[in-house]
Amino acid sequence: MWLGLDVGGTHTDAVVVDENGIVATAKVVTDHANLIQSVQKAFEQIFRSYPSDEVKKKLKRINLSTTLSTNAIVEGKTENVGVIVSSGPGIHPSHFKIEQHYFPISGSIDHRGKEISKLNAEELRKAIDACKKDGIKVFSAVTKFSTRNPSHEEQIRDACADADFVTLGHRISGKLGFPRRIGTAYLNSAVWRLFNAFADAIEKNLVSMEIHCPVHILKADGGTIPLAEARKLPVESILSGPAASTMGISSLCRIAGDAVALDIGGTTTDISVFADGEPLIEPHGITVGKFPTLVRSLYTRSIGIGGDSAIVAIDGKVQVGPTRYGPSMAEGGDVPTLLDAMNYLKKISHGDVDLSVRGIERLAKEARISAKQLSLMAIDFAFTTIKEAVDALLKEVNEKPVYTIHEMIEGKVVQPTSVYAMGGPSRAFLPLLEEKFALPVHVPNNYAVANAIGAALARTTYEIELHADTERGKLSIPNIGKFESCERNYSIENAKIDLINHLLSHLQSIGISITESDVQIVEASSFNIVSGFYTSGKNIRARAQVKPAVEITLYSRNNA
Numbered sequence: 001m002w003l004g005l006d007v008g009g010t011h012t013d014a015v016v017v018d019e020n021g022i023v024a025t026a027k028v029v030t031d032h033a034n035l036i037q038s039v040q041k042a043f044e045q046i047f048r049s050y051p052s053d054e055v056k057k058k059l060k061r062i063n064l065s066t067t068l069s070t071n072a073i074v075e076g077k078t079e080n081v082g083v084i085v086s087s088g089p090g091i092h093p094s095h096f097k098i099e100q101h102y103f104p105i106s107g108s109i110d111h112r113g114k115e116i117s118k119l120n121a122e123e124l125r126k127a128i129d130a131c132k133k134d135g136i137k138v139f140s141a142v143t144k145f146s147t148r149n150p151s152h153e154e155q156i157r158d159a160c161a162d163a164d165f166v167t168l169g170h171r172i173s174g175k176l177g178f179p180r181r182i183g184t185a186y187l188n189s190a191v192w193r194l195f196n197a198f199a200d201a202i203e204k205n206l207v208s209m210e211i212h213c214p215v216h217i218l219k220a221d222g223g224t225i226p227l228a229e230a231r232k233l234p235v236e237s238i239l240s241g242p243a244a245s246t247m248g249i250s251s252l253c254r255i256a257g258d259a260v261a262l263d264i265g266g267t268t269t270d271i272s273v274f275a276d277g278e279p280l281i282e283p284h285g286i287t288v289g290k291f292p293t294l295v296r297s298l299y300t301r302s303i304g305i306g307g308d309s310a311i312v313a314i315d316g317k318v319q320v321g322p323t324r325y326g327p328s329m330a331e332g333g334d335v336p337t338l339l340d341a342m343n344y345l346k347k348i349s350h351g352d353v354d355l356s357v358r359g360i361e362r363l364a365k366e367a368r369i370s371a372k373q374l375s376l377m378a379i380d381f382a383f384t385t386i387k388e389a390v391d392a393l394l395k396e397v398n399e400k401p402v403y404t405i406h407e408m409i410e411g412k413v414v415q416p417t418s419v420y421a422m423g424g425p426s427r428a429f430l431p432l433l434e435e436k437f438a439l440p441v442h443v444p445n446n447y448a449v450a451n452a453i454g455a456a457l458a459r460t461t462y463e464i465e466l467h468a469d470t471e472r473g474k475l476s477i478p479n480i481g482k483f484e485s486c487e488r489n490y491s492i493e494n495a496k497i498d499l500i501n502h503l504l505s506h507l508q509s510i511g512i513s514i515t516e517s518d519v520q521i522v523e524a525s526s527f528n529i530v531s532g533f534y535t536s537g538k539n540i541r542a543r544a545q546v547k548p549a550v551e552i553t554l555y556s557r558n559n560a
């Protein structure tokens with residue numbers, strides 16, 4: 001059995017799944033002031049509907065999707081970070097300044113990992129003293145070519161001996177990309193304390209319920225990472241909500257060809273895109289708020305349109321969202337929402353319809369338009385906004401190479417022939433979506449908890465990149481901390497073998513057992529290094545991944 005938990009903006013959903021399908025589901029209102037209480041209520045609801053002792057004995061893993069880190073970043077509720085960077089010659093790191101406590105330090109390592117100039121110890125000391133004076137407890141250390149030689153980042157870490165936590169840039173990713181590495185390292189430290197407090201509470205909660213099984217966190221790429229690893233890299237948990245919905249619809253529906261998936265919740269609509277039946281991915285890293293990162297992610301977008309999005313009417317204009325003030329009036333809220341407009345027009349019958357009618361009529365009177373017109377305008381605005389967001393995303397997708405979770409598709413133009421919808425309001429919204437998109441819309445069984453299903457069934461993913469310079473005899477796999485020597489005759493085939501062995505060994509060391517067949521070499525190249533008129537060595541790069549997938553599919557148990 002697998003247990004999936006999705007802590008969303010409106011509801012916290014939980015499911016238990018086994019090889020035969022859905023065993024139990026739960027849905028509770030998310031209390032943003034006490035997320036752990038929401039998690040606990042979801043667990044309690046699950047165990048009331050199914051014998052708890054049996055579930056606890058059979059659980060293989062708990063996978064958790066949470067908006068905690070994403071919300072903290074977007075809402076500006078992160079911790080202050082001391083960001084210490086060094087790049088050497090070229091564009092000065094001051095061009096990539098992040099927040100107030102940002103300190104460029106003299107020192108240089110070149111693209112092959114050779115130290116050109118030592119790190120300036122006096123500048124480093126002054127930077128750390130300035131941070132301590134302002135009460136900074138967490139740091140990030142980023143040097144331009146730390147993926148080739150991490151010594152300067154390690155010196156910065158050692159100088160921050162009194163810090164609570166230091167993110168080292170080379171442990172984030174093996175890919176180059178100095179500005180993205182700075183942003184990722186900063187965000188990782190900025191959410192570290194918040195995420196770890198959440199992780200502590202989760203583990204304490206599970207112990208109190210006598211649940212003893214591995215706990216994983218869903219990542220933005222649709223895979224999972226053990227909680228112990230997520231504690232060190234909490235930045236990997238950003239956008240785990242949209243990833244959960246993408247993996248959920250992948251399990252619930254047999255998607256063929258090009259398609260769009262919509263997860264319509266109470267607060268937002270998450271959009272994902274499929275090409276030739278596979279979800280698209282952003283291989284170079286996503287941008288979170290104003291920060292470009294190296295975090296690999298499924299290609300998703302979120303917009304502030306959901307069932308509980310507030311209706312606003314000003315000067316004859318009606319709009320919906322992006323604000324949510326609480327539940328719909330039909331569920332006891334104070335402000336008319338999209339669901340209330342649907343109730344008024346009798347497109348659905350949700351909650352207390354009379355409360356919806358009274359709320360819509362009151363707002364219409366204030367706006368000096370009819371209640372029917374207000375409702376029609378609200379619904380048109382909402383679904384037009386969703387359609388325009390999908391069109392904009394598809395335009396963006398088709399302006400650059402298309403990457404699925406398996407491969408890059410050369411020359412591909414994504415042209416969806418169907419739409420898949422999930423989330424609480426999706427069944428009620430189906431006719432309106434079909435009208436707006438002029439495409440068939442599929443809503444599977446268990447659509448209301450599809451994101452929790454995606455969380456439950458997502459497999460572990462991991463990616464590492466190897467770089468070998470045979471002239472210097474140096475080999476690095478930075479994000480797992482491997483910096484070794486290599487022979488002059490080291491080849492691209494050696495690199496592929498080493499990548500697979502190191503990846504399997506690393507995953508085993510963190511408690512994950514996979515087979516070699518689960519590992520995919522996604523990139524391998526070799527270039528001659530020429531000195532004078534002769535080849536003096538090779539520059540070898542290779543990348544391997546355990547690709548995103550679900551443990552089982554539930555196609556045969558659904559109507560889509």
